[in-house]
Structures are given as C-alpha cells and as structure tokens.
Amino acid sequence: MNLTHTQVDSLEQRVLALGSDELDEERISQHLRPLFARSLRHSRDVIYLANHSLGRALDQTEHDVSEGLGHWYADRENAWTMWLDEMAAFRGRVAALIGAPRADCVVPRASAGQGLRTLLNCYASPIRVITSADEFNSIDHILKTYARRGRIHLTRIAPKNGRLYRLEDFLDAVREGSDLLVLSQVVFTTGQHLSFLPALVDAAHRQGAKVLLDLYHAAGAVPVDVAALDIDFALGGSYKYLRGGPGAGWLYLHPRHLDGTLETLDSGWFAEPEPFAFARPQAPELAAGGNRFLESTPAVLPFYQARAGLLLTLSLGVERLRRYSLKQQLFLEESMRRYGIPCLGRPEERGAFIAIPHRHAQVVAETLEQAGVICDAREGLLRFCPDMLNTREELTIAVDKLAEIWEPLQ
Numbered sequence: 001m002n003l004t005h006t007q008v009d010s011l012e013q014r015v016l017a018l019g020s021d022e023l024d025e026e027r028i029s030q031h032l033r034p035l036f037a038r039s040l041r042h043s044r045d046v047i048y049l050a051n052h053s054l055g056r057a058l059d060q061t062e063h064d065v066s067e068g069l070g071h072w073y074a075d076r077e078n079a080w081t082m083w084l085d086e087m088a089a090f091r092g093r094v095a096a097l098i099g100a101p102r103a104d105c106v107v108p109r110a111s112a113g114q115g116l117r118t119l120l121n122c123y124a125s126p127i128r129v130i131t132s133a134d135e136f137n138s139i140d141h142i143l144k145t146y147a148r149r150g151r152i153h154l155t156r157i158a159p160k161n162g163r164l165y166r167l168e169d170f171l172d173a174v175r176e177g178s179d180l181l182v183l184s185q186v187v188f189t190t191g192q193h194l195s196f197l198p199a200l201v202d203a204a205h206r207q208g209a210k211v212l213l214d215l216y217h218a219a220g221a222v223p224v225d226v227a228a229l230d231i232d233f234a235l236g237g238s239y240k241y242l243r244g245g246p247g248a249g250w251l252y253l254h255p256r257h258l259d260g261t262l263e264t265l266d267s268g269w270f271a272e273p274e275p276f277a278f279a280r281p282q283a284p285e286l287a288a289g290g291n292r293f294l295e296s297t298p299a300v301l302p303f304y305q306a307r308a309g310l311l312l313t314l315s316l317g318v319e320r321l322r323r324y325s326l327k328q329q330l331f332l333e334e335s336m337r338r339y340g341i342p343c344l345g346r347p348e349e350r351g352a353f354i355a356i357p358h359r360h361a362q363v364v365a366e367t368l369e370q371a372g373v374i375c376d377a378r379e380g381l382l383r384f385c386p387d388m389l390n391t392r393e394e395l396t397i398a399v400d401k402l403a404e405i406w407e408p409l410q
Helices: 006-018 025-042 059-074 076-098 112-120 137-148 167-176 197-206 289-293 301-305 307-316 318-337 361-370 392-406
Strands: 106-109 127-132 152-157 180-184 210-214 233-237 249-253 354-357 376-378 381-384
Touching: 006 025, 006 307, 025 059, 059 076, 059 301, 059 307, 076 106, 076 233, 076 249, 076 301, 076 307, 106 112, 106 289, 112 137, 112 210, 112 233, 112 249, 127 137, 127 167, 137 152, 137 180, 152 167, 167 180, 167 197, 180 197, 197 210, 249 289, 301 307, 307 318, 318 354, 318 392, 361 376, 361 381, 361 392
Parallel strands: 127 152, 127 180, 180 210, 210 233
Antiparallel strands: 106 249, 233 249, 354 381, 376 381
16 A cells, blocks of 8 residues: 555554454543544534435545645656555455455446446347346436436336345346346445345356446445455445545456457546557557556546545445444434434444335425434435544434424324
C-alpha cells in the first residue's frame, strides 16, 4: 500500500494502537473517533443512521485529495505518473478487500452503472438476463432501458413469500436458460444478505450462465470473497461503507474473462497497451489483462478520495467491523422489540442496516429528521444503519424517538 505520507501513517498507527481485540465503544472513542473529528463536529446535533447511504468521511480524506491536486499544481510534468500510481494502489486495495486474485481484475469505473454497461456492451446480440425485483435504481434502470431497446431479454424475479428472497425463487428461471444473472449480495431495500449465493452461482454456472454481483451494500460491511464464490463479475464503489464518496467505483472481472474473449464497446485510449505512446494503429489494440477494459481519460481525484476509507477498512478488518455491526443491530432490535416495533430478518441475515416495515415509512423518516435522527425509507421500509461511530446512547435515543411517532402514524 502507498504509505509514503505521514497522515496515512497516523491513521494506521491509531488502528495499531487500538490493538487486535474486539471493537468496543471505549476503544473506538479513544482511537478512531478522532479520525472523524470534522464529520462529527458538523453532525454533533443529529444522530446519523444513514451510514448505508453516504458514509462519513475521515479527516484524512481532505489531505489525500489535496495531495492529488498538489501534483497538478506543483509537478505537472510528472502528475500522470503520480496519478497512475494512485490508480494502481486503489485497484490493489479493492482487490484485497473483495478477495480478487490480482489487482488488474479490478477496473476503475465512475459508478456501478458504468460497470454494468461495460459488460452489457460486450455482446453483439441480445442476451437473456435474470435479475431480482429489488436491485438498486441505477442497475434496475439500465437493465430496463436495455430491455426496452431490445438489447437484452430481461426476467425480473420477485420473492414468492414475503419480502425476503430464497434460493427457490430463482432456480426455475435459471434452469429455463439465461446468459447473465445480476443480483446484489445485500439487497438495498430490505438489507437481506443472500446467504444462498454459493448454491445459486453453482446452479447458474451449470446452466452456462455468467454471474454478476452488485457488492455496493456488501463491500466493507460483510466479508466478501469473489474468488471463493467463483463469480464472473462484480460491481461496487466507495460511496457507502468505505467512506470514499461518489466517483470511486469499480468493476471486477474473473481472470478467466481477461483472456481476450470479452471485448466491450465502452473502450478508450487508456485500454491501449501503452496509452502515452500515442500510437494510432489501423485497428485498435488492447492491453493485456484487466487493462483492456479501461476507458478514456479517468477522473483521478476519486482514487485519492477513496484512499483513507479503504485503508481504514483494510486495517481494521471487515470481519471485525462486521462483528461490531451485528452487536449494534442486535441492540437496536432488542430496543425496538420493547416497543413492539418489528424489523425484517435476524442480524446475521442482514447486511449493515435494519429494515423496519411501516406503511408510512417515508413520513416516519421525515418526522425523525425533524427530531434530529437521520435515516431514510425505501418502498415501505424505514432503514436504520448504525456504524462504529454511533454510540449506544445515540441508538437508544433514536429508538425512543421512533417509538414516540410509531403508533400515531400507523
């Protein structure tokens, strides 16, 4: 990892000082909260439980972005060398986070949607795509748009029993034949963590289909191992649990798809073997490995913007963060149960947030915001997402305020 500047060293030194023990509120307050002084100062009058949306930024992020800008100001002739080094470091960090076998399997993208289009544009004729009825809007919108234009044949699967999916919901459609299965590891509406994915991936592969996972609500929140799952492709980004803001997205491709058999229309001069040689052959030439999926001139500041969050997550370890998240969710669930407030699933069946059904969920979220509790609502579900910066006192207050408005709004 790139640790050549003191600010990142201090970030990792704080994690080292934290030790390897399980996270608790006292250690977090002593060692980790100081890394978020600016974010916490600006939100001291609210309880922020929308960590599943825009993750809170580290103070270090401002220094990192300034570093990227500094190359532009002070060393323009060598700026691209520095920027490309940071892009390579970003790819390596993401690869380590998701268990990718090598860094060039990770291709930077401005958004998950751009990554999806990259893959769909590899096919010259319409392909059969299976997806869930609960994919995030960007993925859902793109798939519907391609289907409307006749570029894909789309089958959307809704859960047969309640709001949560089961393996059986997808098996019939997979057996009937498909080319690509597109699913989220953690569903953005309900927070369901699809524990049956290994069996579904295996079933899809046996039928000759490829599998694309949206990891946006998984990466940094639950352990991810793309190699163990043997998935073909994955999408993700730093906006949420990785605290890197918008723009730092990525596409993962299994090494078996980096042999030249896939070629996308979403290509550009950075996909050439030596972009800065400025060669212009009669036919386009593509680099080896994952670089063949690069596009035109990349936005470079997102790599710096994502650095601190990725380093913190890798230093702490997703498994340790997950265990602390489960404790927080259990505390929230038990607190709500005392008021008779229901939620979907058990903590181990969820990603990082709790979905709370209410027919006026959006009104509840707006009322809570007025009371100083920031959360959100999707499709009749209120979403509460604690992170390690939330204290038990905050969680208690949030549930108490929810209870005050729960019955009047039923």
